Amino acid sequence: MVGFPVGATSIITLTTDFGVADSYVGAMKGVILTIAPGTAIVDISHTVPPQNIAAGAYVLSGAAPYFPAGTVHVAVVDPGVGTARKAIAVETDRSFLVGPDNGLLCPALQAMGALEGGTGRLFGARAVELTRDAYFRSPVSATFHGRDIFAPVAAHLVRSVPLGELGRPIDCLECPAAPTLTQGGDAVRGEIVYVDHFGNTITNLPEGLLPADPIVEAGARTIRGLSSSYRSGPLVALVGSSGFLEIAMQDGNAAAELGLRVGDQVIVRSST
Amino acid sequence: MVGFPVGATSIITLTTDFGVADSYVGAMKGVILTIAPGTAIVDISHTVPPQNIAAGAYVLSGAAPYFPAGTVHVAVVDPGVGTARKAIAVETDRSFLVGPDNGLLCPALQAMGALEGGTGRLFGARAVELTRDAYFRSPVSATFHGRDIFAPVAAHLVRSVPLGELGRPIDCLECPAAPTLTQGGDAVRGEIVYVDHFGNTITNLPEGLLPADPIVEAGARTIRGLSSSYRSGPLVALVGSSGFLEIAMQDGNAAAELGLRVGDQVIVRSST
């Protein structure tokens, strides 16, 4: 399964809801650099809304596919820390993911083609429950597995410890049902899955399902036609950089001004 | 023109309005590290106010001059992404700058002595419009040139691709008029060009134009004399770390408490 030189690039990315004010992220980095000196640590985001697993999963899935082979992605949005939820590590054909088994890793694995959508079943990848405490900090605190389990495990993976050494194999991850996406009659129905920093509302409607000249309904608003840039009009629908339908406002915050939120339905019809 | 060992230090800095919550910055870093492994990526700021080109330009100009020779500075505050605005790269005698041709790079180039103030004309530097899509990600999205054009171009510059390979030469950048700065009668008149995190209001009045014992008028307030530190009084005027007149409050936020904003006039008279 391993087709890349493990450890060649030595990159660990971090995606958490720890915020940037406290010492938590710094402590994780110190642990990593102690075990694996020279590792390049890349922050993806630490301002995932507290305990919002879906938002963290979305952010990770939007960045992880762009990293080079061998990268280890650590994600910690972990409201269940210290409970029975599993700690896991996954190896795909090009990278590793480490975090709690609470759905956080699923969209990134799906984006990498390593998970059957919605089922949690791995596809050309393998996973372990992290049970070998020789690879943890000692003692393990009940509340900070980021520092005591996930950071040290990631550092050991960078140092080429084989996945199988880290725990017992598991076949299936805990993944939530995917957001609703249906086709029927003259319409495709999806939902808003993320609102970004600019207030752009991003849906789960992929470019391939959109008609050539669509009418987009979101909240109380109807938008005619697809734009090619954010400056094509005051309110625009367009295919964003991840390949999905977005609704955006030129010089404004579409989510705030239209009252749109994650989970709201978006309907696309053909105008012809 | 190239007097430094290109690629010797392999630093890329990033200045954007992408925020730190989403996947956008992480995706850019993944693209850079895939093309140019080992590059040190330094975040200057990702919290430039959305689409505020002048603020982004100010921040970049305050940090870029301190980096070592060979550094590649990428800046993306780009409301016109996907429209006719040009994507450009500039090479000065000690560094590279990459971004949209919307004024974002002008103050940094001026701070480096590579641009004639206000004209957009380069001075001992050269620039290209980025037209060679062999150096872009493919396909290029209409909305995320940071990931698809600017990050890969910067990574190729770090890998010593010559500037001339990247596109067609241009002579002149699109630069806005400089903030007003006039001398006349008994006064020097400038304006507030930036408000920082502490609420310090920074003007375009350079130390060299200030009289020895000035009277500073800003908003409804008058401040007598220049202080040497932020703790010299409740409300102080002083020459800040970038060499320009600032107005600050000890233990307070001068901009908020005095109602001062970017663009407000500041007048300095001699008290003698």
Added chain:
Amino acid sequence: MVGFPVGATSIITLTTDFGVADSYVGAMKGVILTIAPGTAIVDISHTVPPQNIAAGAYVLSGAAPYFPAGTVHVAVVDPGVGTARKAIAVETDRSFLVGPDNGLLCPALQAMGALEGGTGRLFGARAVELTRDAYFRSPVSATFHGRDIFAPVAAHLVRSVPLGELGRPIDCLECPAAPTLTQGGDAVRGEIVYVDHFGNTITNLPEGLLPADPIVEAGARTIRGLSSSYRSGPLVALVGSSGFLEIAMQDGNAAAELGLRVGDQVIVRSST
């Protein structure tokens, strides 16, 4: 005193109240990378509340002990910049700390066992007042010693300049009185020393002083028993990842909902 290979890992950490929006942190990084190319710069936090020395000291002390030997920690929360407060550097048996002598470095040094609590007296460590301006940027601004003194000194330490070269030895640091912690009658009394990003309120009551089955009083609330995770109940008292008593709310912000603030008293009694 030096038992580690100075410069072997070449890590500099940064803890400041400069925020992440402005150019200040970027300028410090540029200065460091110019003097000490290849240094790994790790951000601990730049969003310490402006001029809140105690909060900055707490954050630094929570991260610094996890870094490898030889790390140089730079901290700048410095309301007295430009006044008579000293600029200092400290060398412990495993790392360096650089910053203003205003109490900011004390808790980290105490956490590393290099300071006698509350006295400011070093213990198996040594310190200098930074007086050798050959190791500063020139000229030194009155308002930005982070860029002009602390960053260059840290970079010179990474390059193995001996501490004694940097200034004149000092015996004692300016450290504030420690937060109140008293035992008497049937109770242990401490106080809240930090509120984190999740709203968890962290006290100075160490695990070792807590009775087996405690009753915790904070604000108007009483909590019975210690929990082992954040999900054991709606309002929990538990020993956090730093080994001290915390009060937290499942899926909520304990500090905001209970009106708890830094300095508030927390009393622990035995229920038996």
